[in-house]
Amino acid sequence: xxxxxxxxxGASSPIARAFARLxxxxxxxxxxxxxxxxxxxxxxxxxxxxxxxxxxxxSFDAEDSASLDALAASLPRHAxxxxxxxxxxxxxxxxxxxxxxxxxxxxxxxxxxxxGAAHLLLAIAPMLEAGRAGRVIVLGSVAGDRGxxxxxxxxxxxxxxxxxxxxxxxxxxRSGVTLTFAKPGFLDTGMTWGLPGIFYAESPERAATTLxxxxxxxxxxxxxxxxxxxxxxxxxxxxxxxxxxLSI
Amino acid sequence: xxxxxxxxxxxxxxxxxxxxxxxxxxxSEIAACLRDGDGSILARGAGRSxxxxxxxxAGAVVLTERLxxxxxxxxxxxxxxxxxxxxxxxxxxxxxxxxxxLMLPVSPGTGFATVGGAIANDIHGKNHxxxxxxxxxxxxxxxxxxxxxxxRLTPDETPRDFWATVGGAGLTGIILAAALRLLKIPSxxxxxxxxxxxxxxxxxxxxxxxxxxxxxxxxxxxxxASGDRIGRGILETADLSAEGVAITPRKAKAxxxxxxxxxxxxxxxxLFNAAYYHRIxxxxxxxxxxxxxxxxxxxxxxxxxxxxxxxGFSQFQAVLPDDAAETGLRAxxxxxxxGGTASFLAVLxxxxxxxxxxxxxxxxxxxxxxxxxxxxxxxxxxARLEAITLDHGGRIYLAKDSALSAAGFARxxxxxxxxxxxxxxxxxxxxxxxxxxxxxxxxxx
Ligand SMILES: Cc1cc2nc3c(=O)[nH]c(=O)nc-3n(C[C@H](O)[C@H](O)[C@H](O)COP(=O)(O)OP(=O)(O)OC[C@H]3O[C@@H](n4cnc5c(N)ncnc54)[C@H](O)[C@@H]3O)c2cc1C
Ligand SMILES: NC(=O)c1ccc[n+]([C@@H]2O[C@H](COP(=O)([O-])OP(=O)(O)OC[C@H]3O[C@@H](n4cnc5c(N)ncnc54)[C@H](OP(=O)(O)O)[C@@H]3O)[C@@H](O)[C@H]2O)c1
Numbered sequence: 001x002x003x004x005x006x007x008x009x010g011a012s013s014p015i016a017r018a019f020a021r022l023x024x025x026x027x028x029x030x031x032x033x034x035x036x037x038x039x040x041x042x043x044x045x046x047x048x049x050x051x052x053x054x055x056x057x058x059s060f061d062a063e064d065s066a067s068l069d070a071l072a073a074s075l076p077r078h079a080x081x082x083x084x085x086x087x088x089x090x091x092x093x094x095x096x097x098x099x100x101x102x103x104x105x106x107x108x109x110x111x112x113x114x115x116g117a118a119h120l121l122l123a124i125a126p127m128l129e130a131g132r133a134g135r136v137i138v139l140g141s142v143a144g145d146r147g148x149x150x151x152x153x154x155x156x157x158x159x160x161x162x163x164x165x166x167x168x169x170x171x172x173x174r175s176g177v178t179l180t181f182a183k184p185g186f187l188d189t190g191m192t193w194g195l196p197g198i199f200y201a202e203s204p205e206r207a208a209t210t211l212x213x214x215x216x217x218x219x220x221x222x223x224x225x226x227x228x229x230x231x232x233x234x235x236x237x238x239x240x241x242x243x244x245x246l247s248i
Numbered sequence: 249x250x251x252x253x254x255x256x257x258x259x260x261x262x263x264x265x266x267x268x269x270x271x272x273x274x275x276s277e278i279a280a281c282l283r284d285g286d287g288s289i290l291a292r293g294a295g296r297s298x299x300x301x302x303x304x305x306a307g308a309v310v311l312t313e314r315l316x317x318x319x320x321x322x323x324x325x326x327x328x329x330x331x332x333x334x335x336x337x338x339x340x341x342x343x344x345x346x347x348x349x350l351m352l353p354v355s356p357g358t359g360f361a362t363v364g365g366a367i368a369n370d371i372h373g374k375n376h377x378x379x380x381x382x383x384x385x386x387x388x389x390x391x392x393x394x395x396x397x398x399x400r401l402t403p404d405e406t407p408r409d410f411w412a413t414v415g416g417a418g419l420t421g422i423i424l425a426a427a428l429r430l431l432k433i434p435s436x437x438x439x440x441x442x443x444x445x446x447x448x449x450x451x452x453x454x455x456x457x458x459x460x461x462x463x464x465x466x467x468x469x470x471x472x473a474s475g476d477r478i479g480r481g482i483l484e485t486a487d488l489s490a491e492g493v494a495i496t497p498r499k500a501k502a503x504x505x506x507x508x509x510x511x512x513x514x515x516x517x518x519l520f521n522a523a524y525y526h527r528i529x530x531x532x533x534x535x536x537x538x539x540x541x542x543x544x545x546x547x548x549x550x551x552x553x554x555x556x557x558x559x560g561f562s563q564f565q566a567v568l569p570d571d572a573a574e575t576g577l578r579a580x581x582x583x584x585x586x587g588g589t590a591s592f593l594a595v596l597x598x599x600x601x602x603x604x605x606x607x608x609x610x611x612x613x614x615x616x617x618x619x620x621x622x623x624x625x626x627x628x629x630x631a632r633l634e635a636i637t638l639d640h641g642g643r644i645y646l647a648k649d650s651a652l653s654a655a656g657f658a659r660x661x662x663x664x665x666x667x668x669x670x671x672x673x674x675x676x677x678x679x680x681x682x683x684x685x686x687x688x689x690x691x692x693x
Contacts, residue, residue: 012273012274014273014314036274036276038275038276039274039275039276042275042317042319042333043317045317045318045319045320046317046318046319049318049320049321049344050318050344189273190250190271190272190273190277193250193252193271194250194251194252195250
């Protein structure tokens, strides 16, 4: 891993942090990108001590498109001989009720979760194509499988991301780059902590291990943990006539 | 910040209480816990204290488990210093350090404890005579105080606040980060000697001799032996070894569920304890042992606290001054023996000079720690042990306690009033509190 660079987008997220630790332990180079650079600098120090060959910090805000281009433009400076891999973890999930009351907040959710991600991935794609070997991991969500009463704004952003990634996967395939789209159910992070109805939340460490393994195998799509495939199969198969009456 | 209502207990799984828990993922979120929590608040590390010390059922706790980063490792001249966030575990630190020829100078018997917890109890190891307690090796502490400010405490510039926080049981604020001075080691191993000690007098002599002769020493006592054999057990002494050992990753074993209480019948525990004693040949034995295996022998068995069944257990630990030790320990062991409940191995160690922490436990003498499975009579037994400890000029350790009386505690810790005054300056409104601090009036009546 020492000659490859993992670009971690949304590196302050617990799952991104666990993933960065995992590849740091194998000697990877890392670019940590996100909004909270103070936090990222602390993580950078941690990852160096845990075995990363080199770690740099870059800032961006998914809601600020100029910062996305600036981030993409900075990457050639950090690229290593072995090329670039990408772990995309950023996303924003405000409460559905708050978004219904404030469409501007809903727009922020869509921007941070979908538009920003699509913009950045398009900006990076040429570098990935030139590298001809990369692994891309993008975090979607089970929420994107079907728009639900309780979470359809965020769900639609993740659904958009899923469709986008399916097309991008086909594009990158032609250059030998794989794209793994992961759909977590519940991860044990601040996003789910204390929410009602969370029955099992996967630890960031376990999820990170699953994701790395899937990406190295070039897996296209997976649920994390795997049993969500069954739950979502059921949820997808409920007819709209009935689905519209459910408050899930 | 969202909170989650959790049923929490210490390692002894008694008592347990529901409380709201924040779990900040990063430093910038901790201040929000303090702002959003309305009542009292308390940091909680790995929950390896045994009783009600890391509980705050009348308010909220802040779980530090996600604040677990290494921040720097620096060497200046002959001293190396490690800076970490407070929620990192001691064994994570040792795994980083030992391959680099360094280690934490002081460790408790479990590597799961966090740095925040190690400071808040000013924990001691098997080398207190030689190396003092944890706080003696802390260069600075970053403390989030009740006002929301982060203050850097050092023993030179802010000695009052520093020594109220070291051993301060979480009552002065939330430790965010700390710088720890490290010990250089020649290899990853200790040279270990194990010997049988036939009775208490022999044991105390053995430990006394080890004070000067060995860096580390610890005794495992069969707390169920009676009569002539009272206080018999195994003495382990060790020194850092020039020669290392090959490390085979330990297979984690776990106690999968609460054992039914009959597994802890007096006869089965008697058998276990006797087997533990006879395991060591009469002539003793010597070996090389990986440092982590020597320091944290119980960590190989995950959830071992389930051995005591769903009722849980109380742990008791007291230190008695040298001159009162033999009679006092005999009285404590007799009381436990008559109590009828079975205790697995008890631990006997020596402690050296007192440190500067105002509520720190260590004072010169012999310290005995043992587990008491919770039964109807446990409260009465603990009260009896408190009385014996007081009669012999000893003190009981807050990290292990769930039963002390406030009056007894005040007699054991003469610097309590000084602590209360400083804590009141640092946290005038009394934001920081625990179930234990309320029971023992640690913040003042
Ligand atoms: C098997 C075993 C063996 C042990 N052996 C020893 C031993 O040999 N010597 C010894 O001294 N102790 C020993 N202990 C006790 C243990 O080391 C202490 O209880 C230690 O404090 C546990 O750390 P923790 O992170 O689990 O703290 P917790 O139990 O979570 O909390 C303990 C106290 O520390 C405070 N605290 C925790 N984190 C912070 C923070 N970030 N800021 C402010 N306050 C904080 C809490 O408020 C609470 O008052 C042992 C415990 C076990 C289970
Ligand atoms: N937790 C779950 O159960 C779950 C389930 C399914 C999918 N997911 C997905 O998994 C990913 C990681 O989530 P998480 O659980 O770790 O939650 P999280 O802690 O909320 O992580 C979200 C991350 O996105 C970043 N972010 C938000 N808005 C941003 C913006 N405008 N610009 C740049 N970065 C921004 C955050 O950065 P800051 O630190 O700067 O805020 C943070 O790093 C997300 O994509 C989430 O949608 C999570």
